[in-house]
Amino acid sequence: xxxxxxxxxxxxxxDLKDAGHLVVRxxxxxxxxxxxxxxxLACNNRCPHEGYPLSEGSLDGxxxxxxxxxxxxxxLKTGESLYGGDRLxxxxxxxxxxxxxxxxxxxxxxxxxxxxxxxxxxxFDDNAYARLGRELARWxxxxxxxxxxxxxxxxxxxxxxxxGMTHAYAGAADWLALHDEFEGxxxxxxxxxxxxxxxxxxxxxxxxxxxxxxxxxxxxxxxxVAAMEGENQSAAIAMIxxxxxxxxxxxxxxxxxxxxxxxxxxxxxxxxxxxxxxxELIGRLGNKVAAPVLLALVRGLIYGRREDxxxxxxxxxxxxxxxxxxxxxxxxxxDYAGLNTGxxxxxTVAHSRAVRHDLYQALLGANATNLLTFDTNTxxxxxxxxxxxxxxxxxxxxxxxxxxxxxTCERFPELWPAGLLQMACFAGRNAPYTEASxxxxxxxxxxxxxxxxxxxxxxxxxxxxxxxxxVHRLKTTLAARAERHGPAGATVLAGANRLLxxxxxxxxxxxxxxxxxxxxxxxx
Numbered sequence: 001x002x003x004x005x006x007x008x009x010x011x012x013x014x015d016l017k018d019a020g021h022l023v024v025r026x027x028x029x030x031x032x033x034x035x036x037x038x039x040x041l042a043c044n045n046r047c048p049h050e051g052y053p054l055s056e057g058s059l060d061g062x063x064x065x066x067x068x069x070x071x072x073x074x075x076l077k078t079g080e081s082l083y084g085g086d087r088l089x090x091x092x093x094x095x096x097x098x099x100x101x102x103x104x105x106x107x108x109x110x111x112x113x114x115x116x117x118x119x120x121x122x123x124f125d126d127n128a129y130a131r132l133g134r135e136l137a138r139w140x141x142x143x144x145x146x147x148x149x150x151x152x153x154x155x156x157x158x159x160x161x162x163x164g165m166t167h168a169y170a171g172a173a174d175w176l177a178l179h180d181e182f183e184g185x186x187x188x189x190x191x192x193x194x195x196x197x198x199x200x201x202x203x204x205x206x207x208x209x210x211x212x213x214x215x216x217x218x219x220x221x222x223x224x225v226a227a228m229e230g231e232n233q234s235a236a237i238a239m240i241x242x243x244x245x246x247x248x249x250x251x252x253x254x255x256x257x258x259x260x261x262x263x264x265x266x267x268x269x270x271x272x273x274x275x276x277x278x279x280e281l282i283g284r285l286g287n288k289v290a291a292p293v294l295l296a297l298v299r300g301l302i303y304g305r306r307e308d309x310x311x312x313x314x315x316x317x318x319x320x321x322x323x324x325x326x327x328x329x330x331x332x333x334x335d336y337a338g339l340n341t342g343x344x345x346x347x348t349v350a351h352s353r354a355v356r357h358d359l360y361q362a363l364l365g366a367n368a369t370n371l372l373t374f375d376t377n378t379x380x381x382x383x384x385x386x387x388x389x390x391x392x393x394x395x396x397x398x399x400x401x402x403x404x405x406x407x408t409c410e411r412f413p414e415l416w417p418a419g420l421l422q423m424a425c426f427a428g429r430n431a432p433y434t435e436a437s438x439x440x441x442x443x444x445x446x447x448x449x450x451x452x453x454x455x456x457x458x459x460x461x462x463x464x465x466x467x468x469x470x471v472h473r474l475k476t477t478l479a480a481r482a483e484r485h486g487p488a489g490a491t492v493l494a495g496a497n498r499l500l501x502x503x504x505x506x507x508x509x510x511x512x513x514x515x516x517x518x519x520x521x522x523x524x
Contacts, residue, residue, distance in 0.1 A: 005103055008104055013100055021059075042091040049086065063075055076088075085123065150172060160204035166300070219253070228260035244291055250294070255412050258412055259412075272401065274297055327350065335347060341428030342428070357486075361487045367402055382508070386515050396499055398427070399480055399496065443494040443501075455496070
């Protein structure tokens with residue numbers, strides 16, 4: 001049996017004939033009627049762009065309706081958007097005696113949700129932020145959850161990430177954590193979904209697909225780590241697929257992924273951070289996203305830089321081999337002040353029998369102190385070498401990586417030596433860009449809870465144009481909140497306070513122009 005139609009008498013024919021167009025409000029809706037050469041046509045009066053009245057628009061060529069505020073154009077017969085984005089809702093019209101009747105029947109729930117899903121995908125592919133927000137609101141009003149929309153976006157994006165997992169997925173894990181914290185706050189929850197999905201859309205805009213292999217093979221942890229070490233993407237992907245097919249979940253794969261991430265001082269800490277965030281993402285969204293997230297993660301680990309192979313960090317391997325030769329005394333975070341990478345590694349090995357968490361707190365404090373003492377002249381310079389292009393975002397990784405080390409190594413204690421030594425690499429790498437005379441007390445946090453509440457609230461209206469900047473603020477804020485307990489906690493919060501209030505110079509026009517001229521002059 002077909003669905004009963006909902007025909008409603010909306011107006012008298014004479015009223016429309018006199019005016020040419022007429023706004024009516026049947027059942028609380030605002031609909032505009034147009035008397036055209038093709039008959040009487042009806043549509044929502046509010047433009048789907050920003051809600052301006054289409055009754056004030058222009059009707060040309062019979063059925064071409066233009067919203068005069070932003071020049072969006074619609075086919076009034078079909079509702080198709082000819083210039084703009086969202087479709088326009090149109091209504092069937094019937095003439096009965098002297099009345100104009102409108103069919104207000106809604107689409108079946110399944111069809112309506114499918115239409116919203118397609119519109120959401122269109123907004124995603126266009127990287128249209130405001131439209132994403134509208135479609136997500138419609139998606140939710142249709143009975144679906146915002147988390148389901150984030151899962152859909154992962155499916156749309158994972159095979160368009162040429163070099164694997166990015167900050168977009170890592171940030172999505174943190175945005176979803178806030179989404180769950182702010183249950184009951186519709187605005188905050190929608191903002192979380194918009195930021196998570198918008199970042200993914202930005203990362204894959206106009207990108208083609210980069211398919212993953214379809215082969216499967218039994219998952220073996222040592223074999224998987226060896227495949228990752230050999231940068232054998234096809235073998236590693238096949239084992240991940242085989243593990244998932246055999247019913248393994250992220251928890252079963254986490255140690256192998258963590259071992260691979262910490263096998264090198266890799267990709268400036270992104271590798272280990274991304275492993276943890278991948279697990280959080282799967283935990284919040286379910287097994288539907290396990291394959292796409294893990295495939296993107298593995299690809300990212302394969303392509304990640306291995307910085308311990310360059311001179312600045314070449315001491316990492318020997319330091320790891322010498323682990324356990326030191327004493328059981330714990331250095332203070334002040335002991336790391338000003339040390340280069342080699343000396344920071346040596347100091348850590350010299351106390352490698354100290355209680356792991358105590359040594360962790362010292363290194364955490366050292367990295368937080370680097371945030372507090374950053375010499376901002378470094379970021380303003382235009383005469384430095386490419387190797388010294390350095391800024392706030394690099395410093396923030398000292399905290400986010402530390403958080404990843406603690407969470408991972410508490411779960412897999414055998415990885416503490418690698419994690420701690422890589423924290424020492426961070427401390428030594430960032431130390432040359434600090435100035436000890438900075439006023440550290442200026443950033444002291446007296447009321448932890450008030451500071452964190454304000455910092456988290458600020459994430460929902462961050463005002464940053466680049467996702468790379470806003471996602472670092474997000475991740476650092478949540479990492480600082482998680483690491484505020486313990487001896488280094490006060491320093492961690494002070495460092496985060498300074499970062500969140502910093503002016504970040506993100507585009508270096510003169511510096512880049514000079515460096516490129518110098519590069520071409522010397523290297524051709």
